């Protein structure tokens with residue numbers, strides 16, 4: 001174990017004396033200060049008296065159970081690492097405790113090596129978090145100093161918001177990955193195909209999310225490294241229907257694409273980047289239909305590529321929910337999303353950046369409850 005383990009204290013809550021004693025001996029031997037408690041109430045009281053760094057608690061206990069204890073501890077002290085002890089059948093409870101930010105699980109019967117690894121991981125995380133916090137304090141100080149010197153407070157607060165929004169998204173994805181790997185582990189351990197399939201589906205969704213987020217970040221961060229080539233305006237739109245058609249169909253949306261069709265037209269563009277833009281506008285248009293409300297009219301999304309004077313226009317129109325004033329004012333500039341954990345708020349910011357790098361224009365018209373029309377205009381070569 002880590003040399004500085006003697007500085008860490010562990011609250012150990014379990015109503016089974018056998019488990020409590022074995023764990024207390026193992027952890028004391030490993031150099032920790034162990035505070036045993038016989039149930040949730042006693043554990044909670046001891047927690048507030050002694051402020052331990054780590055809590056290990058059984059998930060099922062009479063009185064205050066492990067989940068409730070976890071909730072109350074995390075509410076009062078989010079940095080405390082809480083490790084749950086679960087029985088084999090406690091899958092739902094275990095996944096639930098992940099949502100409340102449990103650090104880890106130990107499944108009964110308890111293995112000494114397993115508990116030592118889990119505690120060591122918690123110790124490492126606490127020490128990293130403490131270091132990060134002290135860096136953050138330094139960083140905050142440095143930023144404040146700079147802020148005084150140069151008038152960039154607007155930019156800094158935008159970056160701050162971006163980072164805050166991003167950490168939220170990443171935290172959600174990390175939670176999802178943790179949940180899915182737990183279900184997969186249970187599936188492998190118990191040779192349970194249902195868990196394997198469920199875990200894998202969850203894992204795939206979260207992998208998609210993190211991939212999209214990384215691509216968004218890359219697109220957003222890269223400065224004009226566009227692969228420009230004279231391209232037919234229809235090319236970036238051709239893949240949209242094959243990619244999103246099935247999803248649209250499942251949502252009861254009629255996704256229609258009207259290409260320009262003309263042969264002798266070219267636009268200087270990075271077709272991959274423009275594809276990303278039209279893709280973003282189209283996913284937003286599909287998201288504009290609230291699936292909980294029965295449609296009053298047929299749901300339609302229309303992608304249209306007309307030529308207008310010496311420009312080509314990519315227009316994505318929907319008859320979905322539209323946008324209110326607040327969203328209208330910030331969609332292109334702020335990291336704003338109304339989609340909870342599903343959205344990042346990056347889509348339109350990235351899209352605008354790419355369009356401007358192409359010396360193009362982007363805009364929209366919208367009416368709440370009626371629908372929106374987003375358009376991108378690029379100059380013809």
Ligand SMILES: Nc1ncnc2c1ncn2[C@@H]1O[C@H](COP(=O)(O)OP(=O)(O)OP(=O)(O)O)[C@@H](O)[C@H]1O
Nearest residue numbers: 284285288322336337338343344345346347348372
């Ligand atoms: N066609 C649309 N209809 C209604 N609201 C829209 C439309 N397009 C964008 N919005 C609003 O603008 C917000 C920002 O869109 P943006 O594409 O930047 O992020 P997102 O779609 O929430 O997340 P992401 O694109 O990263 O998945 C959306 O959350 C939504 O509220």
Ligand SMILES: [Mg+2]
Nearest residue numbers: 280284347348
């Ligand atoms: Mg979007």
